[in-house]
Amino acid sequence: MKIASMVCVGVLAVMSADAVAAQTKKAPAAAAKAPAGAVRTVEITGSETMKYDVTTITAKPGEKIRVVLKAVGSMPKIAMGHNFVLLKLGVSPLEVSNAAFNARATDFVPAEMKDKIIAATKLAGGGETVEVTFTAPTKLGSYDYLCTFPGHFSQGMKGTLTVK
Numbered sequence: 001m002k003i004a005s006m007v008c009v010g011v012l013a014v015m016s017a018d019a020v021a022a023q024t025k026k027a028p029a030a031a032a033k034a035p036a037g038a039v040r041t042v043e044i045t046g047s048e049t050m051k052y053d054v055t056t057i058t059a060k061p062g063e064k065i066r067v068v069l070k071a072v073g074s075m076p077k078i079a080m081g082h083n084f085v086l087l088k089l090g091v092s093p094l095e096v097s098n099a100a101f102n103a104r105a106t107d108f109v110p111a112e113m114k115d116k117i118i119a120a121t122k123l124a125g126g127g128e129t130v131e132v133t134f135t136a137p138t139k140l141g142s143y144d145y146l147c148t149f150p151g152h153f154s155q156g157m158k159g160t161l162t163v164k
């Protein structure tokens with residue numbers, strides 16, 4: 001019998017204390033399944049052609065999501081920065097993008113739009129990575145996300161998170 005292959009509690013119950021200790025060392029129970037309340041990571045790359053490589057994300061209502069955004073390239077963020085800004089249901093990404101032009105001081109996340117935004121990363125320059133963790137809305141629907149660096153939304157740097 002291979003000890004490492006035993007993951008069933010019922011099997012463990014009949015094992016000797018020594019065998020249980022050995023099994024625990026070789027294969028921690030935590031590795032068997034994700035703990036409750038786990039955070040799912042979604043990795044996105046932002047390119048110098050002003051695109052995300054992930055334009056659709058699907059989430060369960062109330063799921064915890066960690067978006068990790070990597071900006072590829074070598075340009076400093078003052079010239080080519082990217083962020084990830086997720087909007088509430090029905091909010092116009094164009095409206096937020098337009099307001100962002102005047103929000104350099106806050107990484108192009110306009111303060112007056114805070115109540116329209118679910119989550120936003122900081123701005124990442126070339127080679128940098130930023131992230132944000134949030135809870136997906138419980139209301140089903142398609143939520144827009146965009147990069148609010150000036151001009152990037154109009155170049156197509158956007159996507160949708162669908163809660164279903």
Ligand SMILES: [Cu+2]
Nearest residue numbers: 081082147152
């Ligand atoms: Cu961008």
